[in-house]
Amino acid sequence: xxxxxxxGSHVSVSEGALVLLRCNYSSSVPPYLxxxxxxxxxxxxxxLKYTSAATLVxxxxxxxxxFKKSETSFHLTKPSAHMSDAAxxxxxxxxxxxxxxxxxxxFGAGTRLAVHP
Amino acid sequence: ExxxxxxxxxKIIEKRQSVAFWCNPISGHATLYxxxxxxxxxxxxxxxxxxxxxxxxxxxxxxxxxAERLKGVDSTLKIQPAKLEDSAVYLCASRPTPGAGxxxxxxxxPGTRLTVT
Numbered sequence: 001x002x003x004x005x006x007x008g009s010h011v012s013v014s015e016g017a018l019v020l021l022r023c024n025y026s027s028s029v030p031p032y033l034x035x036x037x038x039x040x041x042x043x044x045x046x047x048l049k050y051t052s053a054a055t056l057v058x059x060x061x062x063x064x065x066x067f068k069k070s071e072t073s074f075h076l077t078k079p080s081a082h083m084s085d086a087a088x089x090x091x092x093x094x095x096x097x098x099x100x101x102x103x104x105x106x107f108g109a110g111t112r113l114a115v116h117p
Numbered sequence: 118e119x120x121x122x123x124x125x126x127x128k129i130i131e132k133r134q135s136v137a138f139w140c141n142p143i144s145g146h147a148t149l150y151x152x153x154x155x156x157x158x159x160x161x162x163x164x165x166x167x168x169x170x171x172x173x174x175x176x177x178x179x180x181x182x183x184a185e186r187l188k189g190v191d192s193t194l195k196i197q198p199a200k201l202e203d204s205a206v207y208l209c210a211s212r213p214t215p216g217a218g219x220x221x222x223x224x225x226x227p228g229t230r231l232t233v234t
Contacts, residue, residue, distance in 0.1 A: 044210075090160070107159030107160050109157070
């Protein structure tokens with residue numbers, strides 16, 4: 001079974017400050033991990049993904065995340081927030097395709113990021 | 118390449134009425150997913166197709182929800198009769214065939230926002 005917990009449903013930062021969005025996962029098989037961003041009235045856009053290669057993953061728009069197996073975490077960071085980063089962010093887990101199954105994504109509840117001047 | 122298309126974008130119906138949503142995945146994508154996203158929650162998988170076959174519908178309320186993908190391309194999701202708790206955004210996603218050079222990424226459409234009154 002797999003699950004995702006995102007700590008903090010709302011995070012507020014100042015423009016230029018560090019962004020840290022927390023994600024912890026549970027998985028009985030080797031996981032693939034994803035961060036998606038959702039802007040108002042839009043679908044989900046992939047920011048980055050971990051697929052068992054490098055543990056530090058760089059994505060679009062300056063975001064990165066580090067897979068820490070010992071902590072079962074995949075936190076999302078960005079050194080300097082921009083106003084345009086305000087959105088909802090979702091962490092998701094799926095099973096590695098080599099463990100069988102069809103890669104169902106299990107999502108966390110989401111974290112709404114607000115960026116203020 | 119064109120993205121995942123969904124229609125309509127918005128729908129308002131009264132409870133006990135029926136409604137249908139349409140999704141056209143990215144050309145060549147064998148796997149198609151329907152997710153339900155209730156306000157304040159992450160998306161939850163309703164049904165997953167591999168070509169025109171269902172591979173996971175464990176969380177689909179089959180007494181009122183149905184979905185089909187007859188020719189292995191576009192898909193429709195139907196609710197009959199609708200309940201108030203069905204108010205949500207319905208997201209369609211598609212994924213290329215594993216091994217086709219894509220890293221198992223799901224591509225999402227803009228979603229259909231359903232309001233049941």
